[in-house]
Amino acid sequence: MENKTKKQIALNFQILFEAAPGLFLILKPDAPHFTILGASNAYLKATMTERGNIIGHGLFKVFPDNPDDHTATGTSNLRKSLESVLKNKIANKMAIQKYDIQRPKSEGGEFEERHWSPLNSPVLNEKNEVEYIIHRVEDVTEFVLLKQSSAREIELFKIETDEKLKNLNKQLFENVKQLESVNKELESFSYSVSHDLRAPLRAIDGYARILEEDYGKILDEEGNRLLEAVQYNAKKMGNLIDDLLSFSRLGKKELAKTNLNMNELFEGALYELNKSITHNARVKIEKLHPAKGDYGLINQVVVNLLSNAIKYSSKVKEPLVEISSEKTDSELIYLIKDNGAGFDMRYANKLFGVFQRLHTMDEFEGTGVGLAIVKRIMTKHGGKVTAEGERDKGAIFKFSLPIK
Numbered sequence: 001m002e003n004k005t006k007k008q009i010a011l012n013f014q015i016l017f018e019a020a021p022g023l024f025l026i027l028k029p030d031a032p033h034f035t036i037l038g039a040s041n042a043y044l045k046a047t048m049t050e051r052g053n054i055i056g057h058g059l060f061k062v063f064p065d066n067p068d069d070h071t072a073t074g075t076s077n078l079r080k081s082l083e084s085v086l087k088n089k090i091a092n093k094m095a096i097q098k099y100d101i102q103r104p105k106s107e108g109g110e111f112e113e114r115h116w117s118p119l120n121s122p123v124l125n126e127k128n129e130v131e132y133i134i135h136r137v138e139d140v141t142e143f144v145l146l147k148q149s150s151a152r153e154i155e156l157f158k159i160e161t162d163e164k165l166k167n168l169n170k171q172l173f174e175n176v177k178q179l180e181s182v183n184k185e186l187e188s189f190s191y192s193v194s195h196d197l198r199a200p201l202r203a204i205d206g207y208a209r210i211l212e213e214d215y216g217k218i219l220d221e222e223g224n225r226l227l228e229a230v231q232y233n234a235k236k237m238g239n240l241i242d243d244l245l246s247f248s249r250l251g252k253k254e255l256a257k258t259n260l261n262m263n264e265l266f267e268g269a270l271y272e273l274n275k276s277i278t279h280n281a282r283v284k285i286e287k288l289h290p291a292k293g294d295y296g297l298i299n300q301v302v303v304n305l306l307s308n309a310i311k312y313s314s315k316v317k318e319p320l321v322e323i324s325s326e327k328t329d330s331e332l333i334y335l336i337k338d339n340g341a342g343f344d345m346r347y348a349n350k351l352f353g354v355f356q357r358l359h360t361m362d363e364f365e366g367t368g369v370g371l372a373i374v375k376r377i378m379t380k381h382g383g384k385v386t387a388e389g390e391r392d393k394g395a396i397f398k399f400s401l402p403i404k
Contacts, residue, residue: 014038018051025059025135029086029122032079033058037132046139047101048112059135066100066111074099081120086130091121096140115144198238205234255294255380262288262302262334266323269303273310281310281319281338288325289332291401297377298401301385304370305336305397312395313340331383331400338396342389351387374399 017024017038023046026038036054044051047063054062060079065072074097081092097118100111116137123132208230216224266285273279283306291298306321313319316339326333343351352375371385378385382402389395 023137023139027059027082027133027135029130029133031083031086032060034060034079034082034133036062043137046137048103048107063099063101066102068111069098069100072098072100078118081118082133082135085120085122085133089122089124089128089130091119094118094120096144098144113141113145114139115141201234201237205231205238208234255297257292258295260291260293260295260298262291262325265299265302266306269299269306273303273307277307277310279310279314279319281313281321283310283321283323285323286325288323288334289327291332291334293381293401294377297380301374301377301399304374305399308370308397309336309338309340309395311340312342313338316340327403330404331402333398333400336397337394339394342391342393342395343387344391345389348387348389352385 017026018041020040021042022040023043024038024040025036025043028035028037035056035058037056039049039051039054044054049062059082060075063075065075077094077097078099081094084092094117097116099114099116101114102111103109117140118135118137121134121136122130123134125131208227211219212224212227212231216227219227263285266288270283270285306323309321310319313321318339320339322335322337324335324337326335352371374385378399383400385397385399387395387397
């Protein structure tokens with residue numbers, strides 16, 4: 001009765017083992033054969049074998065290497081791992097192995113690529129001897145093939161990126177050459193403006209002065225008025241040439257950044273404007289945050305915006321210009337506010353374009369280049385300039401400089 005109970009328990013354990021969801025083999029420690037003593041149903045299914053065909057046979061006889069794969073190392077690596085378990089009597093975790101499985105002869109007998117994650121563990125008896133070896137594997141074929149496929153796709157992608165990058169670099173090189181050519185043409189144009197246009201302009205102004213000096217008393221009132229118009233427009237043309245040259249040269253000028261005392265810049269600009277133009281604007285300058293930038297260029301920004309504010313507020317009864325500053329985490333903002341003519345916000349995008357004017361020359365003089373110069377200087381500094389206004393209610397111009 002007792003023997004029958006033991007037999008029943010052994011049978012129950014065998015049923016439980018074979019039904020286990022994992023992929024298991026029980027191996028006899030009879031190196032070099034490592035005879036298969038038991039196999040789980042999941043293992044049989046994964047390896048496309050039948051229990052009767054593998055039990056009692058040596059592991060490597062049942063599962064040989066793929067003869068068509070001359071780089072196969074599955075059997076040699078597994079044998080080393082099993083021998084290590086026998087010697088050291090501790091489990092041996094193997095790296096992922098490529099170990100192809102042969103399909104049944106009824107299905108052609110070809111080898112099918114497989115990848116496994118194996119663990120070999122000893123079962124020790126009371127004498128601390130290896131009684132059995134449990135060979136457990138996990139089929140990771142799908143994961144490995146997917147990884148290999150992704151790696152191939154990445155490699156192909158890299159090749160296509162490299163090719164596209166080469167084409168982009170080639171295109172960039174050609175664009176740079178074109179840009180250099182355009183810059184040379186612009187330099188030639190600047191030279192032409194500076195010399196070829198100034199010569200006839202000086203002649204016009206010179207002849208007009210001669211006429212005024214020698215024939216001013218002979219000419220009637222209309223004649224003198226026309227002569228003044230010639231001189232005025234010659235001067236205006238000269239100012240326009242100066243502004244255009246300043247605008248074109250900004251692109252070539254390298255920045256020489258230094259610490260800037262913005263109060264000194266605005267006060268200095270106001271002092272120079274007071275000497276060169278007559279106005280009755282009251283200018284209030286608050287304590288301003290110091291900044292960092294190219295002294296000459298930022299001074300040009302200050303002069304242009306301050307003179308604009310004074311000019312466009314000149315026709316109100318009590319013109320007022322207010323200068324202030326603000327600081328954020330990333331930038332310093334300077335505000336120039338006036339109570340003058342203002343502008344229609346629908347046309348604000350035109351303010352900073354070359355020759356773009358929102359007021360006629362009869363209302364306010366100017367070349368239409370000053371604000372374009374301001375914008376270009378701000379762009380070179382990594383900053384920006386904006387404007388807000390309302391017709392006949394003044395305007396606020398803001399320019400910002402990055403803190404870093």
